[in-house]
Amino acid sequence: MISIRELADKGLTVIDPGPRLTLENAHEFLELVQALPAAIGPILIVNMRDIKTVDSSGVGALVNARKHMDTVNGFFALVALRPEIGRMFKLMNLHNVFEMYESEELAYKDIIARRR
Amino acid sequence: MSLVQESSVVYHGIPSPRLNKGRAFIELSDKVNGLNDGYVIMREVLDGLMPVLEAHAGLFAVSTDLLYTKHLHPSEAVERLERAVRERGDKVFSVLASEQRRRTHVANGLLLTPLMWQGAPIGLIAFDRPDQRLLPSDRAGLHALSNQLAAIFGLKLSSSSLSRQHVAQQHEIRNAIAVQQSLLPSIPPSHSCGLSIATYTQSAEFVGGDYFDLILVEGKKMGIVVADVEGKGVPAALFGNLLRTTTHFLTHETPSTSAVMTKINFILHKKAVSSRKLFTMFYALFDPETKILTYTGSGHVSPMVIRGDGKETIRLYSDGTLIGVDPVQRFSEHSVQLQTDDVVVYFTDGVTEHRNRKLEAYGEERLIHLVQQRKTETADMILNSLKADLARFNSLAPTDDLTLVVTKVL
Incomplete structure (x- = not known):
C-alpha cells in the first residue's frame, strides 16, 4: 500500500x-x-522504513522524483532506510544523489534549518 | 452545461452557509468525475471536504492500494486509524462497515464514511473534527459522494484484473523476446582474448532490463559490458538495443573506459530521462598482453576479482553515479593487474538481491565464498555452480533480472 x-x-x-x-x-x-x-518550496520525504526491495525501476523513480522536486524548488529526502537497502544505495553511489536521514524528524529539522 | 455551472446559477446571490456547503459537494462531485488518478481524486476529496466539514485532519483509503491522509493540525485519531489501515488493510474496512454502520457514522472520535461497492467495503473516508455533530445535509452530501467514489474506485479495482491485459502482454512478450535475442553478444563467449568466459542471464518476467555484451576492441582486447536498465518489457529491451549500438560505436572510437562512459552518459542522458530508462553500467577492458583490466562504473554493483592463488578478493569499486542523473558527469578510470587463473565475476544486483522464501538476500558474501571454493575450475564450471547455488537458494523464478559474466585469465 x-x-x-x-x-x-x-x-x-x-x-x-x-x-x-x-x-x-x-x-x-x-x-x-x-x-x-x-x-513554493514543498518538502517531500520518502519514508523507506518498510521497503525491503528496490529494483532499477524503483531507483529510477526515486531519482526522477528528486529531479521533479528540484524543478519546483522543493526539498527531497529519503529516511529510515533498512541497512541492506542503505548498503545497496551506497554501492550504487546514490548517497551523492539523495539526502538520507535516519528519521522524518531529523530530515525535517535539517531541511528547515537550511531553508532559513 | 456542467454541474458546476448549474450550481452556480442556482445558488448565486444566496449567502446561506448550508447552500454553499451543498454547492461544495456538487462541485466536488463534478470535479472527481473528470479525474483519472486515484491519489489525485483522494487529495481533491480531502482538500474539498475538510473545509466544508471543518475537519482538521482527514484520511482516504482504498483497498490495500492507496492511503492518503491530510493534517491541517496533527491528529492522533487519524494517525491511529492510518496505522490500523496500513497494518490490517481490508479488515479495518470490514469492521468499520459492519451491518449497522454502512453509512456515515461517528466512531472513535472520527467521522467515518465506508465506501461500499457491490455490497462489500472497499475503502474508507474519515475526518477528525472538533464538532462531532453532523447536519443532515452534510450526511446526505457525504452519502451521495461516497456512492460516487465507491463506483469510481470499484470500477478501477475491477478493470485492473481484466484479462485483455493478459492478451496485450502476450503480444509484448513475443516482441520483447525478439528484441532481446538481438542483444546477445556477437562474440562466442568461450576462449577469447586471453580469457575463458561464461555468461548467463535470466529475466524475472518475460524479458528484462539487464544487458551484457562482449566487444572485441582494437582487434585484441576484450571489452566486457554489464548494464541494468530501469524497467522491463519492450521499452527496456529497445533501450538496451540503443545502449548496445552506442557502446559498440564508442568502444571503437576510444580505448579509454572512462571516456566511453562519459560519452555514453552525455549521449544517452536526455533519452534515459525522457523515456524513464535510467541505467547503471560497468565497462571493463582486458588487455591480454599486459593482463591489466581497466574499468569504469556508473553506479553499477562492483564486480569481484577472486585471485587464483586465493590470497585476496578485490571489489572493483568505481565512483560514478547511474546514467540519467547528471549529463556532464565525469567518470574516473581504474585498473587492476590480473594474473593467470584470476577469476572476475560481473553481475547485476538481481544476483545479490535474489531472495528466498524468508526474504533473505543471496548476497555478495555467499557469491564470493562459492567462487573462492571453485576458483580452480573453468569459467563455465564456476558459472554453473553459481546458477545451481542460486537455484538452491530459491528455486522460484527470480523477482528481478539477473545476469552473470564469469571470466578467468588464461
Missing part, C-alpha cells in the same frame, strides 16, 4: 511506498510525486 501523509502546518508531505519499490509500483509512485501540488 502506498500511503501519503500531508502535514499542512509543516508544509511537508511524507510518502511511504510500502514494502517494495519495483517495476510494479515505481510508475505509480513517480506519478504521485509529480501530481503533488507545486507549491
Whole structure:
C-alpha cells in the first residue's frame, strides 16, 4: 500500500511506498510525486522504513522524483532506510544523489534549518 | 452545461452557509468525475471536504492500494486509524462497515464514511473534527459522494484484473523476446582474448532490463559490458538495443573506459530521462598482453576479482553515479593487474538481491565464498555452480533480472 501523509502546518508531505519499490509500483509512485501540488518550496520525504526491495525501476523513480522536486524548488529526502537497502544505495553511489536521514524528524529539522 | 455551472446559477446571490456547503459537494462531485488518478481524486476529496466539514485532519483509503491522509493540525485519531489501515488493510474496512454502520457514522472520535461497492467495503473516508455533530445535509452530501467514489474506485479495482491485459502482454512478450535475442553478444563467449568466459542471464518476467555484451576492441582486447536498465518489457529491451549500438560505436572510437562512459552518459542522458530508462553500467577492458583490466562504473554493483592463488578478493569499486542523473558527469578510470587463473565475476544486483522464501538476500558474501571454493575450475564450471547455488537458494523464478559474466585469465 502506498500511503501519503500531508502535514499542512509543516508544509511537508511524507510518502511511504510500502514494502517494495519495483517495476510494479515505481510508475505509480513517480506519478504521485509529480501530481503533488507545486507549491513554493514543498518538502517531500520518502519514508523507506518498510521497503525491503528496490529494483532499477524503483531507483529510477526515486531519482526522477528528486529531479521533479528540484524543478519546483522543493526539498527531497529519503529516511529510515533498512541497512541492506542503505548498503545497496551506497554501492550504487546514490548517497551523492539523495539526502538520507535516519528519521522524518531529523530530515525535517535539517531541511528547515537550511531553508532559513 | 456542467454541474458546476448549474450550481452556480442556482445558488448565486444566496449567502446561506448550508447552500454553499451543498454547492461544495456538487462541485466536488463534478470535479472527481473528470479525474483519472486515484491519489489525485483522494487529495481533491480531502482538500474539498475538510473545509466544508471543518475537519482538521482527514484520511482516504482504498483497498490495500492507496492511503492518503491530510493534517491541517496533527491528529492522533487519524494517525491511529492510518496505522490500523496500513497494518490490517481490508479488515479495518470490514469492521468499520459492519451491518449497522454502512453509512456515515461517528466512531472513535472520527467521522467515518465506508465506501461500499457491490455490497462489500472497499475503502474508507474519515475526518477528525472538533464538532462531532453532523447536519443532515452534510450526511446526505457525504452519502451521495461516497456512492460516487465507491463506483469510481470499484470500477478501477475491477478493470485492473481484466484479462485483455493478459492478451496485450502476450503480444509484448513475443516482441520483447525478439528484441532481446538481438542483444546477445556477437562474440562466442568461450576462449577469447586471453580469457575463458561464461555468461548467463535470466529475466524475472518475460524479458528484462539487464544487458551484457562482449566487444572485441582494437582487434585484441576484450571489452566486457554489464548494464541494468530501469524497467522491463519492450521499452527496456529497445533501450538496451540503443545502449548496445552506442557502446559498440564508442568502444571503437576510444580505448579509454572512462571516456566511453562519459560519452555514453552525455549521449544517452536526455533519452534515459525522457523515456524513464535510467541505467547503471560497468565497462571493463582486458588487455591480454599486459593482463591489466581497466574499468569504469556508473553506479553499477562492483564486480569481484577472486585471485587464483586465493590470497585476496578485490571489489572493483568505481565512483560514478547511474546514467540519467547528471549529463556532464565525469567518470574516473581504474585498473587492476590480473594474473593467470584470476577469476572476475560481473553481475547485476538481481544476483545479490535474489531472495528466498524468508526474504533473505543471496548476497555478495555467499557469491564470493562459492567462487573462492571453485576458483580452480573453468569459467563455465564456476558459472554453473553459481546458477545451481542460486537455484538452491530459491528455486522460484527470480523477482528481478539477473545476469552473470564469469571470466578467468588464461
